[in-house]
Amino acid sequence: MENLKKELKEKIIENLNLEDIEVADINDDDVLFGDGLGLDSIDALELIVMLDKDYGIKLTDPKQGKSIFQSINTMADYITENRK
Amino acid sequence: MNNYYINGIGCVSAQDTSNLELNFSDFSELKNNIVDVFKPNYKAFIKPAMIRRMSSGVKSGIVASSIALKEANIDLPEAIITGSGMGCLRDSEKFLEGIINNNEQYLTPTSFIQSTHNTVGGQIALGLSCKSYNVTYVHQATSFESSLIDSMMMIDEGSDHILIGGVDEIGPHTTENHELVGHVKKESDLKNGILNSDSKGSVFSEGAQFFAIERDKKNSTYAKFIDVAVYDKLEIDEVENKMNQFLNDNKMQISDIDMIVLGINGDIDYDEYYNLLMRKTFKNTQQVYYKHLSGEYNTASAFGLWAACKIIKDQSIPKILKINNKEVPTINNVLLYNQYRGLSHSFTLLSSC
Amino acid sequence: MSKGVAITGMGIISSIGNTVEENFQSLIDKNAGISKISKIDTIHKDEIKVGEISFTNDEMVQILNLPESNNYSRTALLAEIAVKEAVNNAKITDINKYKTGLISATSVGGMDMTERYYYSYKDEVDKRKYIDAHSLGDSTLKIASSLGLTGYTSTISTACSSATNAIMLGARMIKSGKLDRVIVGGADCLSKFTINGFKTLMILSETDCMPFDKNRTGLNLGEAAAYLVLESDEIAKKENKKVLGYITGYANANDAFHQTASSEDGEGATLAMKKALEVAKKSPKEIDYINAHGTATPNNDSSESKAIIRIFGKTIPSFSSTKGYTGHTLAAAGAIEAVYSILALQNDIIFPNLNFKTPIEETLLIPETEVINKKIKHVLSNSFGFGGNCSSLIFSKEL
Numbered sequence: 001m002e003n004l005k006k007e008l009k010e011k012i013i014e015n016l017n018l019e020d021i022e023v024a025d026i027n028d029d030d031v032l033f034g035d036g037l038g039l040d041s042i043d044a045l046e047l048i049v050m051l052d053k054d055y056g057i058k059l060t061d062p063k064q065g066k067s068i069f070q071s072i073n074t075m076a077d078y079i080t081e082n083r084k
Numbered sequence: 085m086n087n088y089y090i091n092g093i094g095c096v097s098a099q100d101t102s103n104l105e106l107n108f109s110d111f112s113e114l115k116n117n118i119v120d121v122f123k124p125n126y127k128a129f130i131k132p133a134m135i136r137r138m139s140s141g142v143k144s145g146i147v148a149s150s151i152a153l154k155e156a157n158i159d160l161p162e163a164i165i166t167g168s169g170m171g172c173l174r175d176s177e178k179f180l181e182g183i184i185n186n187n188e189q190y191l192t193p194t195s196f197i198q199s200t201h202n203t204v205g206g207q208i209a210l211g212l213s214c215k216s217y218n219v220t221y222v223h224q225a226t227s228f229e230s231s232l233i234d235s236m237m238m239i240d241e242g243s244d245h246i247l248i249g250g251v252d253e254i255g256p257h258t259t260e261n262h263e264l265v266g267h268v269k270k271e272s273d274l275k276n277g278i279l280n281s282d283s284k285g286s287v288f289s290e291g292a293q294f295f296a297i298e299r300d301k302k303n304s305t306y307a308k309f310i311d312v313a314v315y316d317k318l319e320i321d322e323v324e325n326k327m328n329q330f331l332n333d334n335k336m337q338i339s340d341i342d343m344i345v346l347g348i349n350g351d352i353d354y355d356e357y358y359n360l361l362m363r364k365t366f367k368n369t370q371q372v373y374y375k376h377l378s379g380e381y382n383t384a385s386a387f388g389l390w391a392a393c394k395i396i397k398d399q400s401i402p403k404i405l406k407i408n409n410k411e412v413p414t415i416n417n418v419l420l421y422n423q424y425r426g427l428s429h430s431f432t433l434l435s436s437c
Numbered sequence: 438m439s440k441g442v443a444i445t446g447m448g449i450i451s452s453i454g455n456t457v458e459e460n461f462q463s464l465i466d467k468n469a470g471i472s473k474i475s476k477i478d479t480i481h482k483d484e485i486k487v488g489e490i491s492f493t494n495d496e497m498v499q500i501l502n503l504p505e506s507n508n509y510s511r512t513a514l515l516a517e518i519a520v521k522e523a524v525n526n527a528k529i530t531d532i533n534k535y536k537t538g539l540i541s542a543t544s545v546g547g548m549d550m551t552e553r554y555y556y557s558y559k560d561e562v563d564k565r566k567y568i569d570a571h572s573l574g575d576s577t578l579k580i581a582s583s584l585g586l587t588g589y590t591s592t593i594s595t596a597c598s599s600a601t602n603a604i605m606l607g608a609r610m611i612k613s614g615k616l617d618r619v620i621v622g623g624a625d626c627l628s629k630f631t632i633n634g635f636k637t638l639m640i641l642s643e644t645d646c647m648p649f650d651k652n653r654t655g656l657n658l659g660e661a662a663a664y665l666v667l668e669s670d671e672i673a674k675k676e677n678k679k680v681l682g683y684i685t686g687y688a689n690a691n692d693a694f695h696q697t698a699s700s701e702d703g704e705g706a707t708l709a710m711k712k713a714l715e716v717a718k719k720s721p722k723e724i725d726y727i728n729a730h731g732t733a734t735p736n737n738d739s740s741e742s743k744a745i746i747r748i749f750g751k752t753i754p755s756f757s758s759t760k761g762y763t764g765h766t767l768a769a770a771g772a773i774e775a776v777y778s779i780l781a782l783q784n785d786i787i788f789p790n791l792n793f794k795t796p797i798e799e800t801l802l803i804p805e806t807e808v809i810n811k812k813i814k815h816v817l818s819n820s821f822g823f824g825g826n827c828s829s830l831i832f833s834k835e836l
Binding site: 105164166169170171174179180183184187188189191192193196197199200201203205206207209210212213214215217218219220221222223224226227230233240241257258261264265273311314315316382413416427434 | 441479480481486491539543544547551552556558559567568569570572573574575577578581582585587589590591592593595596602606609610613615622629630634637638689690691692693694695696697704705708823824825826
């Protein structure tokens, strides 16, 4: 699980082009959207593609993303449960 | 009758033009045939959270517009009017290549959104929280002039502070295509510069130029717009007549022009449009060119305007821009003429004030 | 003394008809033009529905009598067909008789050809003619050339509000006397680029779209072209032209909220409608019909509903979105909906909002769902695009 969380942080930084942020800057329970890391709805769509491409999980309703992408912890939990 | 004052200018180009400490003596003629912009210090102008998604064209547009607005001391313009011939090409190509290479799978929205032509105008508005009129013109090499015309109309209709600009980006694949059809000059043909060129094609480049246009004069005023006219197509022998007509409509004639700024780009097939004017019509006028510094792109005429503004304000013509050498005691009336491959002709008239 | 802007001609081609007359018939017969895509081979073809025009490119080349060497994109073909109908409808014989201009709008441009031949240009020399057809300005220049028009031309691209902005610019140029006559409108064809683009935003519906419905899931893309001929009322009188209506109000405002989403309270939309009413010197209660943007995305319809309530308060006029018929035709939307607004004015008819069952919970607005006969003097038409670009037009029967 720890590896997955690190991997997720790296992917978020890379896919979303967060140039000034390091893996160490993102805590597992940090709020990713809104006031936390400041991600928005377009980032959510990018993460949905990442779930599909890298973990084989297809989301059909973008609104599902809201709960899944709350934090690194929630993302890791969801992926562990649902990955193909 | 309204006045249209250019009170702020900003430029990102193949030269280090966003560095306000530099002037024309620091710039040099382009030696390569495809030249990216000289990257400004983007972080000084744009929040990191916003930069991450932006294409080069968007970033350059934001830098150039920030410089222009700051100079004119405008917090919130009443209109943001942008011109772009090809839009944000890099993101268009990225998205399209994703579609083709990955068979329409695993595509992400960012490059699609960034590719829409009005992204630059939209992002500038977002950054300023500007809710006013916002339009993007995409009319090839008169895209910028369309913005200019609209800004004059806005002032006529009662607005006071308008931001206009021209932005174009190099797209690697698109440039390759244009090389295939001979639009891009071969690097080996650039040895002797673009004046009196005997080869086809032009130097492909990119840039963003923005201008704050206002109803009232300010300390920062560079020049006044008098008028603009555009023509889709003209034959070489029609240009002089149309030019004369344009000047007469503005109660001027050729002899009133102190400086002519020409969009010469080194393409032997089309520079004849300028050669005739240089040899005959304006042989006694100071002639100036600029695309040896900026390269060619659909909104490069905005670079010409930027250069003309600086010349009028400084009342001095940098050596690197001169084609000939005439005595010009005062630079009052300046005419700019541009065309691209025989199409998109524009005449722009400025005066000192 | 500012001039009145008269509409003297219209032309349109969409998935519900190849002419103004055909479109009108489909509207009153409640005949939608939404189907599975047939002309583009996309992996998404079973997951989307579109408003596709039946003509193939070859058929349009024949209709326009173009030489085989032509490099028209599908966008340009559609545009030219609609422009020609408009110019004929306005009974223009000498295109340069007055200061006449052309302002067109598009967001796809020649992308349909570019995506087809992206990697082919190196080896297939005969396809290279499409390289120059890619730019958005290309179709405008082709139309001008084909009409022999020598006056002012320009092209606007502001995503889904493009054609509305083109119409607005045309009206302003007539009012100021810069032009006496102007052909305004827009065109966009379907393309893999836009289909995939909207798919990544997850706002495409798998079924027929349901504007303003609580259970809406997204839009259907469409393709279309439509143009109006605008003339100053002086010239229209002088030439004894039949006037179809007048453009009395127009405005463009920016939401400045997000790159693609509209603000929750519909700020940009509200500002645009408000300003259009100011320009027309009309109060909200004088509007008889709103042709809404109504794309059927969760975001737009909610945001637009809120904006409508902010402007009209408790007295909401009859409104509908016609996108259930044609799909969302992107840059052409503002133009085809201008044609529909004028048809509504001319015929005192309101066209229904198809596929509506349940109102949005938050706002409870109910669009017209049948063809209604009603005296109509003023129509408000909305178009909202990416980049927060919000535009509104007001069409009136009389000045």
